Amino acid sequence: VMDKKLIRKANLQLLIDRQYGIGKHGAKAEFARRMGKQPDYISRCLYPPGKPGAKNVGEVFARAVEKEFKLEEYAFDKPGLGGADVIDVEGLPAALAQKIKSYRPTISVERLDIAASMGPGTEPPEMNMVVEHMRLDANWVRQNLVYTSTDNLRLISGRGDSMAPTIRNGDALLVDSGVTSVESDAIYFFLMRGQHHVKRIQRNLDGLTIISDNGQYREIDVPGDRECDIQVLAQIIYWWTGRSF
Numbered sequence: 360v361m362d363k364k365l366i367r368k369a370n371l372q373l374l375i376d377r378q379y380g381i382g383k384h385g386a387k388a389e390f391a392r393r394m395g396k397q398p399d400y401i402s403r404c405l406y407p408p409g410k411p412g413a414k415n416v417g418e419v420f421a422r423a424v425e426k427e428f429k430l431e432e433y434a435f436d437k438p439g440l441g442g443a444d445v446i447d448v449e450g451l452p453a454a455l456a457q458k459i460k461s462y463r464p465t466i467s468v469e470r471l472d473i474a475a476s477m478g479p480g481t482e483p484p485e486m487n488m489v490v491e492h493m494r495l496d497a498n499w500v501r502q503n504l505v506y507t508s509t510d511n512l513r514l515i516s517g518r519g520d521s522m523a524p525t526i527r528n529g530d531a532l533l534v535d536s537g538v539t540s541v542e543s544d545a546i547y548f549f550l551m552r553g554q555h556h557v558k559r560i561q562r563n564l565d566g567l568t569i570i571s572d573n574g575q576y577r578e579i580d581v582p583g584d585r586e587c588d589i590q591v592l593a594q595i596i597y598w599w600t601g602r603s604f
Contacts, residue, residue: 363436364408367416369498370435372405374428394420394427407502465494468533470514473555477526477571478519480554504596507537513593515548517557521571522546530600532557534593541567541591550590557595 379386387405388398404420406413416424421435434440472490474481493514506512517530526532526546534548541547544561551569559570567586569579581589 364415366438367421367435368405368407369438369496370440371401371416371424372498372501373440374424374430375401378428394424405502466497466500466509466512467492467494468512468514470531473515474518475515475532475548475555475557476519477517477522477528477557478576480552480556481518483550483553483555504533506535506596511535511537511593517598521573521576522557522559523573525572526557526595526598527600530598532595533597533599535596536593538594539591541589546595547591548593548595550592551588555592560589560591 375386375390379389387401391398391401394401400414403412403414404416416435422432424430425432425434430440470491470493473483497509500506500509500512513534513536515532515534517526517532518528520528532548538547541560541562544559546557546559548555548557549560550556556569559572561568561570566583567581567589569581569589571578
């Protein structure tokens with residue numbers, strides 16, 4: 360059974376997103392003004408448990424929010440606000456109203472039939488086949504990941520040992536396909552010499568350095584005038600490590 364404290368935190372974010380729009384700048388401040396609270400108070404209520412300064416959504420505040428937004432009593436204590444779409448969208452722009460109505464507490468991410476090489480490289484498939492979908496908690500995604508858009512999130516697999524121990528053979532990799540250039544030092548999924556790779560890429564004054572976390576693989580320097588030889592397909596933003604016993 361999901362802890363009531365976590366349910367209330369998730370519902371607080373869900374309500375703010377539904378009422379003001381997902382990811383809207385200043386949404387928490389608007390919500391705080393309506394509830395007579397400081398924006399910092401709302402931010403701390405959304406902190407994950409254990410984070411310094413985190414607050415819980417208390418009984419009195421939960422009931423006050425339900426009353427202010429005309430929610431069913433104790434809706435804040437039920438996953439997904441009890442599943443009822445009770446947010447008033449009258450007067451909102453049509454596109455925003457539709458987004459609020461269609462909001463779901465989970466995000467569906469396509470898993471592609473791609474095994475990207477953490478080694479010498481793998482041949483790209485003839486087409487990107489979707490083999491399944493993985494559902495992620497939307498609140499967890501917002502609080503733990505940095506990404507361009509949820510529409511750009513995909514799952515692929517890693518094969519090889521060049522990124523060990525950071526990423527291991529067979530790990531599931533969550534990638535952001537909205538990132539198509541090396542703007543910061545990170546781990547990328549890219550095409551080089553016609554083959555798929557997953558490596559760390561570091562930007563230098565003139566060019567790039569491709570780095571394997573496994574010290575047995577040598578670094579590859581790419582001069583600035585040869586950067587076009589690398590086609591960045593996505594940035595790796597999260598991975599699930601599996602281990603067999």
